[in-house]
Amino acid sequence: xxxxxxxxxxxxxxxxxxxxxxxxxxxxxxxxxxxxxxxxxxxxxxxxxxxxxxxxxxxxxxxxxxxxxxxxxxxxxxxxxxxxxxxxxxxxxxxxxxxxxxxxxxxxxxxxxxxxxxxxxxxxxxxxxxxxxxxxxxxxxxxxxxxxx
Numbered sequence: 001x002x003x004x005x006x007x008x009x010x011x012x013x014x015x016x017x018x019x020x021x022x023x024x025x026x027x028x029x030x031x032x033x034x035x036x037x038x039x040x041x042x043x044x045x046x047x048x049x050x051x052x053x054x055x056x057x058x059x060x061x062x063x064x065x066x067x068x069x070x071x072x073x074x075x076x077x078x079x080x081x082x083x084x085x086x087x088x089x090x091x092x093x094x095x096x097x098x099x100x101x102x103x104x105x106x107x108x109x110x111x112x113x114x115x116x117x118x119x120x121x122x123x124x125x126x127x128x129x130x131x132x133x134x135x136x137x138x139x140x141x142x143x144x145x146x147x148x149x
Contacts, residue, residue: 007020007021007057008020008021008057010095012093012095012096013095018093018096018098019056019057020056020057020058020096021057021060022057022058022059022060022062023058023096023098024055024057024058024067024096024097024098025055025058025064025065025067025068025071025098025100026052026053026054026068026071026098026099026100026101026138027054027055027068027069027071027072027078027100027101027103028053028103028145029072029078029083029103029104029105030086030102030103030104030105030126030149031105031108031123032104032105032106032107032108033108034125034126035108035123035124035125035126036123036124036126036129037053037054037072037076037078037111037122037123037124038052038053038121038122038124039051039052039053039075039117039118039120039121040118040119040120040121041118041119041135042116042117042119043119045117047135049119049133050132050134050135050136050138051124051129051133051138052134052135052137052138053100053138054072054075054078054121055068055071055072055075055100056071056074056075057071064088064101065088065101067099069101074115075114075115076112076114076118076121077109077111077114078111079109082105082106082109083103083104083106084103084104084105085101085102085103086102086103086104086148087102087148089102089141089144089145089148091137091141098137100141100145102145102148102149108123111123126146126149129142130142
């Protein structure tokens, strides 16, 4: 894909920092068995040691959907051809946004840890997600996302 990388931090008016100069996106993929694919973040990463969605910075010329699918493929080996997009949920701060793309997987696949940002990847039953130490922003969004599943 051409265009500038979205890597880099955006700082908000209150000093909070967000990854992705052009925003960010993540993929909430649901298996046919009612599980969601979660990423256990490396301890050195932002909010390391927590669980969240595979995702990351958008490139300048990417849609949130394209970014979420690309990042999930890069970080977790998610095959794009098994995804059926159900909905999106957008956190828009005015100066930065994060889009969660919710997609159903036509089949359960084995995720692959393919970059150093992940300690592990796991299919987690929807009812067990709350028991994990969640990335703070994902934890805030989870009740609303879960209701959409």
